[in-house]
Amino acid sequence: MTDFSDPSFDLEAYMAPFAARLAEDFVKAELDSKKFLAHYGDFADFLYRPEFDHFLRKEVLFFWDPSGEYLAFLDNDHWPEKHSFNFPGPFYSGESDTCGTGVCQAPSNVMNDEHCCEYVFKQPTTYYEFLCVVNAAAVEVFDSFSSNGNDHWTVQECRTWWRNREHLLSSLANEELVKMNDGQAQLYIDYLNGEAEMDLRRYCYFLENGVYPTSPSLILPEL
Structure with a gap:
């Protein structure tokens, strides 16, 4: 067992293989994204x-x-234990x-x-x-990600x-939460204060109509 408290322990050397694998994953995701675009077309329709x-x-x-x-990592329905901070959409995590x-x-x-959940x-x-989200789901030990959010979210949900956005914004300022991330807390705060509302209204339109809105003339559901 690795003794992280040992003064001679070299954390950088220990993490090097993980960093190298992560870099490979990013390169592969970049290459695969081009294949996906050629094969499936517009991402919103996908x-x-x-x-x-x-x-x-x-x-x-x-x-x-x-x-x-091993492609069963999204097979579980985690809606009953869904983390309340998940932004509405197809992907979400449980415990x-x-x-x-x-x-x-x-x-x-x-x-x-x-x-750190x-x-x-x-x-x-x-x-x-x-593809990065798929990679995140694939390496999560408990297979805690699901992709069936569309089966559960409703416009009312x-x-x-x-309406709980203010509570979420307050939670994102938690010092321990900030420490557990690499700038994501601020990214989420900025998103919630910016584009999130329109994204969520578009998602609600999709939930009501079965297609994602692309025309600016369409009337989107209010939140």
């Missing part, structure tokens, strides 16, 4: 579709990893481990609470971000969630 969860688990993951060695790998794998979309603070907006 992500926001009826039966996205089934589509992802039964088709997309096999396109991502044709070997199919995760406390390894903090999600922040490393998907720094623009996944963060930790003050106990993971949640999705921003739904992916590109194939690259999508989204409105209720949004």
